[in-house]
Amino acid sequence: MRIAVLALQGAFIEHEQMLSKLGVPSVEIRQKRDLNQSFDGLIIPGGESTVQGKLMRELELYDPLKKMIQAGLPVFGTCAGLLLLAKKIQNDDRIHFSTMDIVAVRNAYGRQLGSFYTEEFFKGIGKIPMTFIRAPYIEDVFGEAQPLATVNNHIVAARHNKQLATAFHPELNNDLSVHQYFLDMIKS
Ligand code: GLN
Numbered sequence: 001m002r003i004a005v006l007a008l009q010g011a012f013i014e015h016e017q018m019l020s021k022l023g024v025p026s027v028e029i030r031q032k033r034d035l036n037q038s039f040d041g042l043i044i045p046g047g048e049s050t051v052q053g054k055l056m057r058e059l060e061l062y063d064p065l066k067k068m069i070q071a072g073l074p075v076f077g078t079c080a081g082l083l084l085l086a087k088k089i090q091n092d093d094r095i096h097f098s099t100m101d102i103v104a105v106r107n108a109y110g111r112q113l114g115s116f117y118t119e120e121f122f123k124g125i126g127k128i129p130m131t132f133i134r135a136p137y138i139e140d141v142f143g144e145a146q147p148l149a150t151v152n153n154h155i156v157a158a159r160h161n162k163q164l165a166t167a168f169h170p171e172l173n174n175d176l177s178v179h180q181y182f183l184d185m186i187k188s
Pocket of ligand 1: 046107135
């Protein structure tokens with residue numbers, strides 16, 4: 001198995017390190033020709049959704065990646081990556097891939113409470129560490145999406161078929177379970 005990591009901006013190296021700890025090689029997607037390699041899943045890292053969205057369009061990665069996700073390529077978006085997958089962002093007119101049946105709120109915790117750490121239950125895993133950095137949350141899931149974790153009554157992780165999104169950053173803690181969950185999801 002090989003996993004592609006969108007490597008335009010944000011915390012992509014941390015995802016590659018998690019994959020490497022799980023014995024899975026990664027390929028970086030930086031330009032169109034990187035898509036010619038074969039890979040079994042895609043990780044969209046945290047960072048700035050607006051910057052990543054703009055760069056993907058400029059580099060002509062947006063259309064081919066969207067088509068691959070629509071065709072069933074398993075994808076895991078963290079934080080900004082969640083925003084790139086959401087069909088609706090409550091407080092932003094921009095939408096990006098728009099493939100996941102979730103309504104997100106951008107910078108949902110405000111500027112003061114923007115970054116925090118907690119431990120909560122993740123469906124199918126148990127209690128895990130969760131680091132939030134100027135994070136969104138999921139205001140609602142609809143259609144085929146299911147919530148997987150909530151913090152203070154807000155949904156912070158969801159799954160829609162082979163699409164997984166977390167508002168927090170599992171790549172910033174030592175716990176490998178969410179990455180393992182994504183790999184199991186690909187295999188299932
Ligand atoms: N606030 C960022 C955004 O709107 C997301 C933050 C993150 O990915 N850590 O894209």
